[in-house]
Amino acid sequence: MTTLDWHADRGAMPDLALLDGAPESAGIDLAAVRSYRLGRVRSEMARRDIDAVILSDPVNVRYATGTRNMQVFTQRNTPARYLLLTADRSILYEFAGCAHLAEGIETVDEVRPAFTASFVSAGPGIAARERAWAKGMAGTLTGLAGAGARVGLERMNAGAAIALAGEGIRVIDAQEPVEMARAIKSDEEVKCIRASLRATERAVAEMRAAIRPGQTENELWSVLVQAVTAGNGDYCETRLLNSGPRTNPWFREAGPRVIGENELICLDTDVVGCHGYYSDFSRTFHSGPEAPTEDQKALYRLAHEQVHHNMSILKAGMSFRDYADAAWDIPERYAPHRYYLSAHGCGMTGEYPYLYHRADFPDAGYDGEILPGMTLCVESFIGAGDGGEGVKLEQQVLITPDGQELLSRFPFEAVLLT
Structure with missing residues (x-):
């Protein structure tokens, strides 16, 4: 038994x-x-x-x-x-x-x-x-x-x-x-993180499948919360889901706004999932029914480029300052609304270390060393300082002795990358 x-x-x-x-x-x-x-x-x-x-x-x-x-x-x-x-x-x-x-x-x-x-x-x-x-x-x-x-x-x-x-x-x-x-994870801990991510990814897939113009942000958000709970996750630490003009600047939480046609929808999971481990990745979707505009795709491609460039430079033994210096250059138009971090530690919640952008390092940054066993979330928010929609993307990775391993596997939106 x-x-x-x-x-x-x-x-x-x-x-x-x-x-x-x-x-x-x-x-x-x-x-x-x-x-x-x-x-x-x-x-x-x-x-x-x-x-x-x-x-x-x-x-x-x-x-x-x-x-x-x-x-x-x-x-x-x-x-x-x-x-x-x-x-x-x-x-x-x-x-x-x-x-x-x-x-x-x-x-x-x-x-x-x-x-x-x-x-x-x-x-x-x-x-x-x-x-x-x-x-x-x-x-x-x-x-x-x-x-x-x-x-x-x-x-x-x-x-x-x-x-x-x-x-x-x-x-x-x-x-x-x-x-x-908390910063250094064991192999068995990483198994817990993977289990939490897989459950959260299933929940996000249910939410993505439920997207339709005419529903409110809260109605869409509720699909994610229900699926997280059904998958034995603990709770959602934030409710960062927004649509259309509410996608820029970032940090607007889900509300009663009705999602319109052909709008961007941004999500940051922030799920305290299975075993209490944080599943923290961000995705941006398109509400349809028509194809995304060139402006929407341009935002998405920039965010995608930022995340993948910054993932590619992460390695054990790298200092926080060296990472900031080598990180992706944010175009001037999008710098005012940049995400406040370039990357951050992730375990049972967001945690040490915080890795800051080069421009923010003199005032906010501190030095340290990226070590094997750290799990980090690499962040991007691209939204123009003078308005319009924005795109939020984020990936969760494990630092290994010879590089990094991608932990979050939810796919990106092909219609926004083409």
Whole structure:
């Protein structure tokens, strides 16, 4: 009997068995994925002499442990659940009534009820609640890591951080070790990414097949959301779908606008899909029924050229600055509405590193090294600064020791490339 053969009359299926037994998990050692990720965080902590981290971002908690619980809710209601991680101990402080969700997860040594120090939970007593939280946490930290422990903290309210420091804990920011840990993917992680992308690509295919003039952007968007959910994806992090004159400038979200005939339709998936991994590619479609105009095709060809040129130069050992210098030159007419990044890291969400355009590097860029095991999304938005439609394209790639491997496989639009 497989985990998917479990019937109601034989008892409830354990959550871990349900997740690990899903069809997209075939051939993936998810225990190895969890073990690798936990090891990565601990390794980056050790490199920085960090005794412990307290993680409250639900994506980072899932990265370090493999546990998930109401991901969107807990992003908004921080700290509804959080993880205390030391070199040899993993304690998950879980939302009320949810301790059972971590059963069978080997990366969690102990589950305790979360002590939520937020104004919503405590009202006018928030300061006292923060001090109580800090006192209890400091006692646990001292017992596990010794007096004066150096502790990485993220996404806690300021009062809690101040109170924790007042207990003699050396508080630092946890972002750097966690982001650096997440940046390098194992072979088993890449299998999760591929599974997430294949499911998302099927969802985008359903959405593309549903395109017709006369429907609203929201109606078209709903096809994608339904298909993502049916394919066991988690959620869409954004709702970046727009049409016609709303395609330029970028970053307009789906709305009630009716899609007209012969318009461009731009999509950025931003799907947190199977296993919690980000499926992040962008495509632009044409609503028909007539053929695209020459202007529409010219925009599309430029975006296609930018993405493929920038993919072609990516290689392990390249510095971020060298990448910026070698990247595609954006024509002056389209530079004002350029996408804010040339490429970015991608794992369970968009992540480190950000690779900036040459023009933006002096003000926004930072240097670093492109490394094997990074998964990057190469971006393009082409829309004239003086108006008209725009085109959004994006590909997701894996950096290998000798180049890169294309991960996103959804086809481009032949009618817009000819």
